[in-house]
Structures are given as structure tokens and as C-alpha cells.
């Protein structure tokens with residue numbers, strides 16, 4: 042019996058609303074929240090996370106609520122000055138606002154034995170004050186009304202594919218770090234593949250000799266300098 046997780050996603054920005062003018066090309070350009078929730082669904086239900094069983098993982102499912110926020114992040118976060126960027130705490134405060142607005146379930150609403158994990162998708166162009174160009178995603182945790190929760194913010198990349206790769210990295214590591222196995226995706230940045238139609242990143246599997254695995258997918262090594270990775274520095278997490 043491993044640890045179970047309930048995942049809730051939150052999209053901060055009007056750009057994540059579906060639009061009749063915008064047909065999503067998963068390899069290029071913008072996407073909407075339905076596209077990314079579909080990608081997260083594939084990560085959770087394709088067997089992609091099954092390599093975490095060895096670390097004490099039980100299961101994870103997509104919770105009943107998704108926040109598609111009516112407001113956009115503060116414009117100052119787009120200025121490109123590190124000093125004006127967002128704090129990790131700003132993202133927690135955003136989640137708390139969404140919980141109190143009824144768009145997300147509260148950590149205390151999780152079933153007994155389930156740990157809530159909030160995945161925040163940020164629109165393009167924002168800068169982190171805490172990490173600046175050192176990270177495109179970050180996982181950590183917070184407490185609300187006496188209950189503990191995991192959370193991660195994920196920056197929107199150039200497409201659904203490169204963004205889902207970031208989301209998969211943070212999803213895997215939020216879980217592995219909680220289970221005491223740390224940053225198991227950091228050494229696998231050059232290993233990506235598709236589970237069904239969703240691009241995900243590999244992660245380290247001790248039972249496979251420490252190699253990078255993508256359960257449920259054909260693994261392909263992308264060449265160094267692949268455009269998908271040029272803008273993605275080494276991801277760090279706590």
C-alpha cells in the first residue's frame with residue numbers, strides 16, 4: 042500500500058480559455074486548459090507513474106475541480122527584472138485565493154490517506170524572483186487550515202508538448218520528493234517520450250540500474266541542442 046495523491050490543476054490567466062479562433066497544435070503555439078488537463082490525465086492514467094511504485098507510490102488521480110482563473114498574474118511579473126518577479130509564496134497565496142473562491146478543493150477536503158497535489162500552470166512570459174532563469178518549474182508544499190498539501194508551479198513553454206514535459210517533471214518529483222527520493226527527474230532532462238499523445242520526461246529508476254525510464258512510452262533520446270531544451274536550464278526543486 043503506497044501513498045495516494047489527488048491532483049488538482051489551476052490555470053492562472055485568460056489565455057488558457059478555449060477560443061474558437063485557436064486550434065491547438067500540440068507541437069507549436071498556445072494551448073488551452075482542456076488540452077493540458079488532457080495531458081495530465083494521460084500522465085496519471087497511462088501507467089507513466091508506475092515506475093514510482095518502487096519508491097512507495099500508490100496511485101494518483103485527477104480531482105474533481107480545475108481552477109481556470111478569471112484574473113491574470115500581475116504585469117510586473119513579466120518585466121524581466123528578477124526583483125519584480127513572483128515569489129514561490131505568491132503562488133501559494135494564489136492557490137489559497139482559488140480555494141477560498143471555491144474553484145479548488147481545500148487540502149482538508151482530500152480523502153483520508155490521500156495527499157493533495159496542486160499543479161499551477163502559469164502563462165508565458167513570467168519571471169520568478171526566487172529562481173529567475175534557473176527553473177521553469179518548482180515543487181514544494183504548504184499548509185492551509187491545518188492540512189498539508191504539495192504544490193508546483195509550471196511555466197508555459199512554446200507548445201503543449203514542451204509544457205507537458207515540464208509538468209511531468211514536476212509531477213514526478215513532487216511525488217518522489219514526498220516519498221523521500223528527491224529529484225529523480227533532474228538527471229533525465231534529455232530523455233523524453235510520448236505516453237499516448239502526451240510528451241513527458243523520463244525519471245530515474247533504481248530497479249533499472251538508475252537509468253531514465255518512461256513507463257508506458259517509447260523512449261527516445263533527443264540530440265543535444267534540441268530546441269526543446271535550449272530554453273530549459275537545469276531544473277531545481279526543493
Ligand SMILES: [Zn+2]
Pocket residue numbers: 210214224226227276277278
Ligand atoms: Zn527537478
